[in-house]
Amino acid sequence: MRSAVLFDIDGTLLYARGIGRAAFGTAFEAAYGVPYPNLGGLSFVGATDSNVVRTMASECGVDSTPAREEHFFLRLAHAIDAGLSQNQPLVYPGVPDLLGRLTRRGHALGIITGNVRATAWSKLRHAGLDHAFSFGAYGDDHHERPAIARIALGRVPSNAAVRLLIGDTPLDIQAAHANGLKAVAVATGWVSADDLAAAGADLVLPDFADAAAAAARIEALF
Ligand SMILES: [Mg+2]
Structure with missing residues (x-):
């Protein structure tokens, strides 16, 4: 076999040259309606994207509904793809x-x-x-x-x-x-x-x- x-x-x-971290910020504000104040403090090491965004929402006191998560991930993918087009991994x-x-x-x-x-x-x-x-x-x-x-x-x-x-x-x-x-x-x-x-x-x-x-x-x- x-x-x-x-x-x-x-x-x-x-x-990915830090493009993901910046993209998490722009996608979060778009999908959740509030800016996330501490992007530099987020840990992505070994994390899953779902757990990271749920932590961000919790710290901002907003619900992480399935709809917001879907919106977030759509925005995130666009932002990362655009960033990596300019600056390859x-x-x-x-x-x-x-x-x-x-x-x-x-x-x-x-x-x-x-x-x-x-x-x-x-x-x-x-x-x-x-x-x-x-x-x-x-x-x-x-x-x-x-x-x-x-x-x-x-x-x-x-x-x-x-x-x-x-x-x-x-x-x-x-x-x-x-x-x-x-x-x-x-x-x-x-x-x-x-x-x-x-x-x-x-x-x-x-x-x-x-x-x-x-x-x-x-x-x-x-
Ligand atoms: Mg890894």
């Missing part, structure tokens, strides 16, 4: 090479992200990585990452079995282990290699710059 690998997006494959070293190597070895690649669909695919498209992935689960599937990973497992191509999840935060490691997957952590995001190891990752890599070595170490975990 083919193997499949799940990848987180932000901090793992790419950095930073793709971390070795990422395209690693994805190519895993694909040529016959593995199916999927996305597990707290981003909603439209935002996830906007980032991947602007990064030139959109054609590498054949399935995924997103922040509009669920607001908690372990549940998003579980949903991704239900979407894997029928001839493949998911072996591991690759991410950049302890929440990715938890999501992997909660679903019986090995956890590979990469320290290109905002969490140090030491902290990722302490969080229980089965393999910690500083980055994917040596894509051949990274692919071999990942496959050794299958």
